[in-house]
Amino acid sequence: MLDSIRACEGDHWDTWLASTCPALLVHGTRSQALTQAVADAMTARRPGTAYAPLDGDHFVPFTDPEGFHEAVGKFLAALSAAAL
Numbered sequence: 001m002l003d004s005i006r007a008c009e010g011d012h013w014d015t016w017l018a019s020t021c022p023a024l025l026v027h028g029t030r031s032q033a034l035t036q037a038v039a040d041a042m043t044a045r046r047p048g049t050a051y052a053p054l055d056g057d058h059f060v061p062f063t064d065p066e067g068f069h070e071a072v073g074k075f076l077a078a079l080s081a082a083a084l
Helices: 002-010 015-020 035-046 063-083
Strands: 022-029 049-053
Touching: 015 035, 022 035, 022 063, 035 049, 049 063
Parallel strands: 022 049
Antiparallel strands: none
16 A cells, blocks of 8 residues: 555656547546646646546545446547547
């Protein structure tokens, strides 16, 4: 667990900006780990990033699984429609 915490520290912008594939940022709007300002910067700085705000903390896949499932489903459906 401590190794995981340490891996989250630091600047990860190079990694986030390195890919050009479509991405979905699912953001728990009450997350203490990912502020709204950083989430906004992530979507603004990386083209092709969709944003899905969900009411919850940083662990929204577990605290709001239905909302998470719906957000991912919409994102994938939009990708599929764009590919046609």
